[in-house]
Amino acid sequence: MKKFLALILAAMMMLSLTAALADVEGTDYTFEAEYTELEGLEGLGVSGSPTGLGLVTENAKASNGYFVGNLGTASPITFIVVSDADTVATLKIRVGSNILGNCAWNPTTLKILVNGEAVQYEEFTTDNGDDPMDQNNFKVKKIGDINLVKGENTIVIVAGENTYRSNLPSAPSIDYIRLTTAAALEAVESEASHDELD
Numbered sequence: 001m002k003k004f005l006a007l008i009l010a011a012m013m014m015l016s017l018t019a020a021l022a023d024v025e026g027t028d029y030t031f032e033a034e035y036t037e038l039e040g041l042e043g044l045g046v047s048g049s050p051t052g053l054g055l056v057t058e059n060a061k062a063s064n065g066y067f068v069g070n071l072g073t074a075s076p077i078t079f080i081v082v083s084d085a086d087t088v089a090t091l092k093i094r095v096g097s098n099i100l101g102n103c104a105w106n107p108t109t110l111k112i113l114v115n116g117e118a119v120q121y122e123e124f125t126t127d128n129g130d131d132p133m134d135q136n137n138f139k140v141k142k143i144g145d146i147n148l149v150k151g152e153n154t155i156v157i158v159a160g161e162n163t164y165r166s167n168l169p170s171a172p173s174i175d176y177i178r179l180t181t182a183a184a185l186e187a188v189e190s191e192a193s194h195d196e197l198d
């Protein structure tokens with residue numbers, strides 16, 4: 001009987017593993033970083049430290065025309081996403097180099113937290129690219145599948161342990177996050193950001 005149960009358990013584990021490896025099907029939801037609540041955040045600039053909406057920069061190659069950048073440990077970007085069900089979603093982020101040169105981002109150098117839990121993801125890199133007029137060189141990076149709960153969820157992206165900006169921890173510039181899921185999602189966005197940018 002024990003052996004039988006063990007077999008059932010093994011089969012179930014394999015099934016759930018298969019499910020985890022398959023791409024999540026559903027709708028793509030894009031949430032712009034510039035619409036998150038930026039008030040009270042302190043950034044990390046080349047000269048001086050931008051704060052709040054000062055973290056937003058206009059850029060023709062950014063989705064919605066803006067991105068947030070010059071981020072440090074005191075400027076976590078927090079996306080608040082309301083889901084109509086407990087669900088799994090594939091998380092992608094569109095990030096730029098923030099003119100930091102070649103940087104490697106991984107769960108140590110860049111923390112991504114979903115409902116307070118650090119997401120383990122494969123390292124990705126950003127670089128300034130070849131175009132001197134576009135030193136952000138935005139790219140979409142797949143982070144992986146995350147669990148969302150019914151109701152409010154927080155997805156935080158914040159500088160981890162690194163020395164990428166003048167020996168201080170920084171982060172890539174962030175254009176947006178994209179979630180693909182079967183659930184219906186809605187973002188809670190900053191009125192101040194909408195008032196300023198729309």
Ligand SMILES: [Ca+2]
Nearest residue numbers: 032063066175
């Ligand atoms: Ca954007």
